[in-house]
Amino acid sequence: MNLISLRTPAKTLFTILAVVVFSIVSSFDLQAQEDGEKLFKSYCASCHSAGNNALVGPGLAGVYDKYEREWLYSWIKNSQALIASGDEQAVAVYEQYNKVLMPNQPVNNEQIDAILTYIKEYNEAAPAAEVASTDAAEVVEEGEAETSPYFIAAIVIALLMVVVILRKVQHLMKVVEARIKEEDIPEELTLGQAIGRTIQSNKTIFALMGIVVLCLFAKSGWDAAFGIGVYEGYEPEQPIKFSHELHAGTNGIDCNYCHNSASYSKSAGIPSANLCMNCHTYIQEGPQYGKEEISKIYAALDFDPVTKTYGPNQKPIKWVKVHNLPDHAYFNHSQHVTVGKIACQTCHGPVETYTVGKQYAPLTMGWCINCHRETKVQMDGNGYYDEIHERLPESLKKQYLEDGTITVSELGGIECAKCHY
Amino acid sequence: MNYKKNILNLVSALVLGSIVFVACGDSQSPGVEYMPDMYRSPAMEVYVDYEFPDSATSRKAPENSIPIGYRPYPYTNDLEGFELAGKDLRNPLQLTERTIKEGKKLYESFCAHCHGKKGLGKGSIQNAIYGAVPSYMDETPNRRGNRSMRDLKEGHIYQAIMYGLNAMGPHSSLIREQDRWKIVAYVQTLQGKDPIAMQQDKDAVKKDTAEESIESETN
Numbered sequence: 001m002n003l004i005s006l007r008t009p010a011k012t013l014f015t016i017l018a019v020v021v022f023s024i025v026s027s028f029d030l031q032a033q034e035d036g037e038k039l040f041k042s043y044c045a046s047c048h049s050a051g052n053n054a055l056v057g058p059g060l061a062g063v064y065d066k067y068e069r070e071w072l073y074s075w076i077k078n079s080q081a082l083i084a085s086g087d088e089q090a091v092a093v094y095e096q097y098n099k100v101l102m103p104n105q106p107v108n109n110e111q112i113d114a115i116l117t118y119i120k121e122y123n124e125a126a127p128a129a130e131v132a133s134t135d136a137a138e139v140v141e142e143g144e145a146e147t148s149p150y151f152i153a154a155i156v157i158a159l160l161m162v163v164v165i166l167r168k169v170q171h172l173m174k175v176v177e178a179r180i181k182e183e184d185i186p187e188e189l190t191l192g193q194a195i196g197r198t199i200q201s202n203k204t205i206f207a208l209m210g211i212v213v214l215c216l217f218a219k220s221g222w223d224a225a226f227g228i229g230v231y232e233g234y235e236p237e238q239p240i241k242f243s244h245e246l247h248a249g250t251n252g253i254d255c256n257y258c259h260n261s262a263s264y265s266k267s268a269g270i271p272s273a274n275l276c277m278n279c280h281t282y283i284q285e286g287p288q289y290g291k292e293e294i295s296k297i298y299a300a301l302d303f304d305p306v307t308k309t310y311g312p313n314q315k316p317i318k319w320v321k322v323h324n325l326p327d328h329a330y331f332n333h334s335q336h337v338t339v340g341k342i343a344c345q346t347c348h349g350p351v352e353t354y355t356v357g358k359q360y361a362p363l364t365m366g367w368c369i370n371c372h373r374e375t376k377v378q379m380d381g382n383g384y385y386d387e388i389h390e391r392l393p394e395s396l397k398k399q400y401l402e403d404g405t406i407t408v409s410e411l412g413g414i415e416c417a418k419c420h421y
Numbered sequence: 422m423n424y425k426k427n428i429l430n431l432v433s434a435l436v437l438g439s440i441v442f443v444a445c446g447d448s449q450s451p452g453v454e455y456m457p458d459m460y461r462s463p464a465m466e467v468y469v470d471y472e473f474p475d476s477a478t479s480r481k482a483p484e485n486s487i488p489i490g491y492r493p494y495p496y497t498n499d500l501e502g503f504e505l506a507g508k509d510l511r512n513p514l515q516l517t518e519r520t521i522k523e524g525k526k527l528y529e530s531f532c533a534h535c536h537g538k539k540g541l542g543k544g545s546i547q548n549a550i551y552g553a554v555p556s557y558m559d560e561t562p563n564r565r566g567n568r569s570m571r572d573l574k575e576g577h578i579y580q581a582i583m584y585g586l587n588a589m590g591p592h593s594s595l596i597r598e599q600d601r602w603k604i605v606a607y608v609q610t611l612q613g614k615d616p617i618a619m620q621q622d623k624d625a626v627k628k629d630t631a632e633e634s635i636e637s638e639t640n
Contacts (some may be wrong), residue, residue, distance in 0.1 A: 044553075228455045234451045257531055264597075
């Protein structure tokens with residue numbers, strides 16, 4: 001940026017030279033950095049971050065200035081010997097990080113230098129990247145504005161005012177007309193009288209309109225009555241803004257990882273907070289809400305993200321239940337997931353695109369029955385029915401086996417007592 | 422005039438009714454419930470608020486109670502326990518092609534997003550913290566106990582699933598015991614080993630040593 005402002009030719013020449021020299025030097029540096037990055041990832045990254053945040057071990061930003069190079073060499077190659085020798089710095093680090101031993105790393109001094117160069121470069125580049133990411137987050141935040149009820153009320157009031165004014169004007173015109181014709185000045189009608197007169201003079205039209213309006217009301221009432229107890233589209237706000245889009249979509253975590261009881265229990269299960277901590281012990285900042293939402297897990301577990309210890313004041317997270325089946329209908333996840341091999345998305349929709357969990361299917365009886373009528377049972381590789389089918393009388397064979405497919409309903413999947421007992 | 426009044430009443434009732442129903446289209450509310458006494462279970466259902474002081478439906482079991490099928494795990498969560506598990510702990514399942522296949526499916530649900538479908542450490546997690554998961558084929562001896570990923574024995578792998586290791590969290594509460602062992606067997610195939618053959622060899626060795634020890638005792 002400043003290059004343009006330098007005017008004198010000598011200065012320009014100097015800057016060009018400087019840029020050339022710098023780029024040559026930094027290209028060497030870049031080479032070292034690339035190797036360093038590779039080495040860092042294969043030897044260090046499963047326990048250390050290159051930044052400031054502590055994972056299993058401390059974040060490595062600043063180690064190149066904090067410790068002597070020679071000390072770092074011997075620590076990285078054999079930290080246990082260094083601790084045993086009673087080296088003060090070594091013992092201090094060991095004590096500070098919960099006495100977790102660092103395994104000896106089979107690297108030489110040049111490789112350690114390359115790793116340290118990479119860490120240094122990483123930290124110099126990091127602040128710029130951070131600024132860019134927060135900018136992106138702000139853009140995402142903007143939502144659509146809904147039409148507020150106050151706005152509608154204002155429009156209604158304005159229309160009423162127009163009606164009142166127009167009626168006044170009409171009355172005035174009549175008064176003027178009467179004056180000109182020198183007749184009696186007519187009385188001003190009330191609004192009710194005016195409406196009454198209009199209806200009386202257009203009886204058929206108003207009767208028809210009345211019938212149409214009645215029908216519309218009746219239909220909306222009928223539809224609404226069908227919606228009683230159907231919670232399709234229920235999308236309540238949860239105590240933590242957990243996004244399935246981020247976890248199951250972007251990061252590709254399998255549904256079963258968190259909802260692991262779906263394959264062997266009636267309920268699919270809301271993961272307990274200890275499962276969140278499998279990753280969020282170390283991932284303390286999310287791409288959308290930063291630390292705000294993740295810190296709610298920590299609050300529930302009374303977890304200190306710096307020392308990584310749990311306190312005694314733990315309280316459950318009050319998730320809002322979305323799918324509420326009535327007590328008189330029995331549903332079992334394991335039957336459908338493990339035995340039926342039905343994909344989660346069949347009933348729950350494209351969950352990996354939801355930012356807020358919602359009820360996708362109506363969960364009505366008609367919806368259940370439809371699926372039981374259409375779904376074919378996988379008979380391949382399942383010897384269970386072979387003999388029964390063999391022994392069936394001809395009439396039943398004709399009825400059930402002739403088309404080559406057996407649906408759930410043909411195996412009794414729409415009997416009342418399968419779900420209501 | 423009574424007739425007119427009736428119509429007026431009917432219309433106003435319909436208007437009021439439809440306003441009430443329309444108000445239920447709110448995504449924050451589940452909507453109208455038909456006969457709550459048939460909807461709400463008197464027996465405990467999961468994730469329903471039964472107004473316990475802490476509002477948790479899943480109550481803690483009484484102290485000292487043991488889950489059905491529980492088996493104690495004697496290895497401690499430190500280097501010593503890790504080494505001991507590697508030395509003594511053996512897969513109790515009789516391994517077949519089928520268990521390995523089941524292990525693969527479980528691996529894809531519980532492990533693949535970090536360790537990658539082929540176990541090369543290239544999972545689908547985007548976060549940089551989980552960007553350097555080691556490959557099971559890695560032969561650099563820089564893991565716990567100065568072992569390489571490829572050297573890890575079945576006991577080591579099982580211990581890692583039980584307690585977690587480094588940035589990996591403990592998975593004992595997610596995965597049941599049998600399933601853990603199926604995953605262990607599949608991970609061994611990703612290390613380039615053949616767990617079925619290894620188990621058969623070990624069984625043969627075990628028989629031999631057992632016979633030898635009996636012989637030495639009788640001598």
